[in-house]
Amino acid sequence: MRTAIVVGAGIGGAAAALGLERSGWQVTVLERAPELGEVGAGISVWPSAVAALAELGVTEVQQAVALVGPAGMRRPDGGWVVEATALGMEAPVMIHRARLHALITERFGPEVAIRTGVTVTGVSQNPAGAEVVAGDEVFRADLVVAADGLRSVVRQTLHPQYAGPRYSGYTAYRGIADVELTDGGGETWGRGRRFGFARLIDGRFYWYATANRPAAQVVADPHADVLEAFGSWHEPIPALLAGTPPESVLQNDIYDLTLPLVPFVSGRVALLGDAAHAMTPNLGRGACTALEDAATLARHLKSPDWAAALAAYDAERRPAATKLVRASRGIGWVGQLDHQVACAVRDGMLAVGGKLAGVTARRRRVGQSRT
Template sequence: MNDSHAVVVGGGIGGLSAALALHRRGWRVTVLERAAELREVGAGLSLMANAVRGLDALGLGPALRRGGHGEAPGGIRDRHGRWLSRVDAAEMIRQLGTTALGVHRATLHRTLREALPASWLHTDAKVEHVESGPDHAEVRYQGPDGPHTLEADLVVGADGLRSRVRAQLWPRHPGPVYAGSTTWRAAIAFPHPIPAAITWGPGAEFGMVPIGDGQLYWYGALNAPPGGRAPDELAVLREHFGDWHAPIPALLAATPPDVVLRNDIHHLPVPLPSYVCGRVALLGDAAHPMTPNLGQGAGQAIEDAVVLGAVCADGAGGVPAALAAYDRQRRGRSQSVARASHVAGRLGQQLHNPIAFAARNTALRITPARVMLRSMARYADWRPPADSASSAS
């Protein structure tokens, strides 16, 4: 093992993936998580082929396949249940080499966490300042026992949508903005087999993804003003989705009110000019927060992590060149996916004009399934760097 040290700010999926990718390259890593408990807040994830390949490169693919659910072919429906577009599973495998994987966020987070030495993970650690010099970086943070300063060869800013690292290093950047939609999510026990699919109504979308172990992840999204809250969020969903096709009413009926999460959707309309400042690299939502319409948020963070580990394989001595390569390899692709996801939301869930809505649905019905799949597959058609999967554990 080399003596290179990295500090990862943020203990979510992106941060832990980065820590594991560096660990597999021989780095020593300190993960600083602001929350008092290291856990993932959320419901489920649909991991596309690129994310699955990234997790394979991190050595976690087999465990997650056991703990998740290989998604059955589905597609897009209207609110009455009529199919607008279907996904052919055999064609998906032919194009991408694998299917998508539905998994509970907590399962993925736990699998990442357990692959790292427990002593590397620090909670209740509030980062106050990051400084990058030519030869090393420095992180100052408040822990439960007082202030600390860490020196590092590399700092990874993986502290999410409201990244303090991003705000400090790019103080004039306008930051994320509300994308116009609010989403509700839950993971519930639902043993009946159903395909992963989404349904569109005017200004509304409902999705469902089996995530293994008799569980199912669902979400509902609506055009809405930001910052809204309701005394009973489940009642809001029943009002909007209660008369949609089966099994949507049954899913809502099977959902305990206290497991429903509500979040406004944000994105970064002004892309960052770089993901790197000195010896600090941004990753995941800290670098490229995006709408969920392509199911690529976690996947792009995992890609970031795998590439970061690959370019940093030579240890601390080559960090500046490694981070230049990281920025070159990741910024164009991730920002392109973020733009495409925003457009997909505008033409999908957010579309509410009756004429445009009807025209969009008609276009979907007459478009060959293989053409639709090809248009989606280009975002999931990513392979890790050639030597990622063979790096030492």
Template sequence: MAHAVVIGAGIGGLTAAVALTRKGWSVTVLEQAPSIEPVGLALALAPNALRALEHLGLGDEVRALPGLRGEVGIRRSDGRWLVRVPGEAAAARYGHPVALIMRPDLVDLLARRLPPGSLRTGVRAESADPATGTVTTTAGPFEADLVVAADGIRSRIRGALFPRHPGPAYAGVTSWRMVVPAPGPVQAAESWGHGRIFGVAPMGDGRVYCYATAAVPPGGRAPDERAELARLFGDWHDPIPALIAAAGPDSVLRHDLYCLDRPLPAYHRGRVALLGDAAHAMTPHLGQGACQAIEDAVVLAARVAAGGVTAGLAAYTAERLPRATRIARRSRSLGRLSGLRATPLVALRDTVTSWTSRLGPLALRQIDELFRWAPPA
């Protein structure tokens, strides 16, 4: 039986492990943390990711996820709508809605699909030999026919495979995220201001997932991040001030956003494949980071199962690199557009964006490339 070692027990790594297991591989997942902790907040899973999870036998769980309902779209900081579309339109057009799930729940869902003993925590991978498939770790060497490096944006394995690549670059914005009790009826929307964004997504269980970004220098921290959000967004339209006020004093997560601005020349070398953020870390403005990692995993398993490791990894790079690069660039461009600060440019942006709302169903065609993706047959 062919054996794979997966480095990293995040969403991409666990999805790859599940996908390979379903193709008849034995899999060992190495996670450097002492346990898979219930960390992280909510994720939006677009129809392309839901279709991939359904392909892995998680159809019942996918259909049970709450999707965005009612009108969704883009608003100005004063509340005026720039784009409005029915949340059900995605489900009608693509077969699935945009669904919300807590990240720990998705990690647990995937981990429970692995055979007993597949997951090794507290083991740090130091290197992976692309010629032999040997993974050197703090617990000794692991031999593999295939190594899947899903070790995140600061991937040690990527740095060794492509030492001349510049690595992650600061995207120019810091993000805040929180899940809070709904103060009342809340519509899903992303609001744009001058260099700032505030997003709101009801989770269907009385809670609301909120995210915000602002163009600030990297490395900053506030004594009270909830107070910092109130300073930045407290005069924006309802219900944003109430959502910020509903956050617990320590419930706001803050992270600088980094991405791989320069694409890699390949997503593999020898027997080692890169996956998810290790391969194509992107900004969150299209909500496709986790979705693309899930796509990677399904395609990788299909190609190595059909063509063997050498041919399969070449097919994986050929299929995934162009798509992920296009999506990463679109996300970066959308981030720059939504983060404009100069008043004349903001006015022009808002005017042009509002025109798209008059296109009705035609506006959805802009995301067809993202959402119409289907797993390999």
């Protein structure tokens, strides 16, 4: 049986391990954390990632749900910039990260072996196979999938000259609130700050916020920080913050990877997920892209010609991921503008764009009702 090592058991690594097993590979997963799991936050799963999950055999994440209640883009005083409910837009499935992760790992069969508490320090390869080093231990396999995240050691080993992570200029806060709301969700853009929220499929609300800030500043109390920055914004933002256990609020500086991205494949080693294409979260697509990587890689690696399969994986996934890294970075740049005039122009243009999209959506609905 062909053997693979997956480095990292986040959403990307877990999905890759599942996909490889289903394609006939024996898989060893090496994860540095002491146990498997994910952070306490929500995640958007867009239709293409729902399809990738289904391809991997995870069918519990159902197709996108309709927005419930008013939703769209607002100003900090609550005034609408764009009301999305009028647009009939498709919404992603919003799910707790730990739930999504568990849905994937629960599917592992007997050909997936998991080793937690193992920190990979290097990788090498020759025509006969690949070796992964973790302290005193050496693991050998036919193939290595590096899903070890933004600061991937495997990527650094393969591409020591690559500049790697790039700080976006803003930090992000996340939380989950157990509150009753009639509001559907959406984003509120202010000057150098944004707040967004959405209903999870379990009924709770996931919220996230961003603020311009130099990298690596110590935030002693993220909940107090976010309350100070957003507590006076429109409802239901104060209600969401009040309904969130203060100690559960997460804060992370936002990075993406320098463009152009490095090749996703070097010999017998494939990069996947954030290790290959970490992007800012403005499109809510980073993990979705990792799931699509995993489904694509597993599909190609059903073939006995692994070299051709890996080349096809790189050719398919790198251009798609590059577009998302770039688009996501652009949205973040516009969203984090903090000059008063620039923000007024931005909001005006978005409002006009939203009205045009509303007219198009209404025409489409009328057209559909006539056919």
